[in-house]
Amino acid sequence: MRRLIPILLALIILCAIISVFVLIPIQVERNYGPPSPRLSLGQRYQFALRLFWHDGLLTAPSNSSDRFFTVDAGESPIVIAQRLQSAGIIRDSRAFLDYLVYTGLDTSLQAGDYHFGANLSIIDVARAMQDITPLDVTFIVLPGWRMEEIAASLPTSGLDAAPEAFLSAARSPLSFPFLDGASTGEGFLFPDAYILPRATDADALVAALVRNFANHLTPDLETGFSNQGLTVHQAVILASIIERESVVHDEMPLIASVFLNRLRSGWKLDSDPTVQYALGTEGNWWPNPLSAFDLQFDSPYNTYLYAGLPPAPICNPSMDALRAVAQPAVSDYYFFRAKCDGSGLHNFSVTLEGHIQNECP
Structure with a gap:
């Protein structure tokens, strides 16, 4: 019987090793997706173990507020991870890097400006950095457009302003001195190329267009009108x-x-x-x-x-x-x-x- 004890211990150890090399990678793949095909078999096991160790850390929110963050062209994932941690956007740079390498996302981090929301997890940040969407968009109002044509261009503009809300705002009386006699903003939605935040709503858009008209209404122009x-x-x-x-x-x-x-x-x-x-x-x-x-x-x-x-x-x-x-x-x-x-x-x-x-x- 005593001779069987070492054998049983060896079997237990063998089972533990099998669970490490088989069950843990399966569990990690179930939680985080398949490993990058660039990784060798040994690297897949290595990073699966790391992600298993980091499990709770990868999905935990960072307790950070909204932050702006810039990635320069050619900046390495290691430097990016360290700066993200220093900025309080992620909890742990090592866990962030391990997740990037395991999934293959380390090769597709995009340079540019990011606006990260509050309380994002490491996984949230990693995925967000695969698609750099500009914070601002260029919105063009062409000369000769009536307000309905401006509204029709909004769904593909990238702005948050909805066509119906824009028309409602543009048709409301506006409080600019030069609008005396005007019942709507029609005519004063100045044609131009505008650089606007994506979050610009209808009221803010109308205000921006009319304010631009005000900026172009020079004293010489008003004098010329008066002369006529x-x-x-x-x-x-x-x-x-x-x-x-x-x-x-x-x-x-x-x-x-x-x-x-x-x-x-x-x-x-x-x-x-x-x-x-x-x-x-x-x-x-x-x-x-x-x-x-x-x-x-x-x-x-x-x-x-x-x-x-x-x-x-x-x-x-x-x-x-x-x-x-x-x-x-x-x-x-x-x-x-x-x-x-x-x-x-x-x-x-x-x-x-x-x-x-x-x-x-």
Whole structure:
């Protein structure tokens, strides 16, 4: 019997070794996924044992607050791990490294700027560093867009602002001095390329666009509007029409002169874009061409039916259109019509007879 004791002990030790080399790797793979194919058989066992030892540490939250963290190009995983621990983002750099190597994520850490939320685990941080999503996004508002077109661009913009919320915010009265007379933000959502945090919501987006308009509304521009007998609101309405009428920006001052001459003479503006604005629907905000029936559509925006300016801007005009209103060309023109060569340029005329002669054959 005594002779069997050493044999039994040897069997127990052998079973323990088998459990270490078989059962522990199985358990680790169940918890953390398969090991990297780059690892040799011996390395797989080695790092499986390390992860088994670190088990509770890998999933425990760090008790840290929100942190920003930058990884420089070419920075090694060891240095990154040490800096993460020093910043309080992870609890243990060794456990972080072991997890990276075991899973193979050590080869795909991305350089860039990160925003880590509070109380992340080592695994959370390791996975987050595989996809560097910029903290800010570029959001472009094109000249001539109406607010609905801006809203339609939001789902693919990367911003948190929802289209419906944006429209609600843009249609609400805003508290800027130059918005006196404006019932919505239409016309004042300044076209530009914006660098904005992804977390920008609808209210913040509208505020940013209108604030940018305010930054571009210089004293010289306001003086120019006043010299034309226009308030800021009226000037923006006219600029929005010019924006939609123009293809070549160099023509904007001349087009502005035509509309200003008509306004001073009490003529109707007869502008197609104002009718397009009135008729526009989702997916077809600027219907074209317009029929004779369309030109009779009863709307206060229809400048074929109603004299003077429409009640509000029809789009968000560019700086060039605003300058054209402030500094229009001096002319006797009352008419303009697109040239027949497809260039986007216009023929201008003083009389209706000349305007008719400019009609395409």
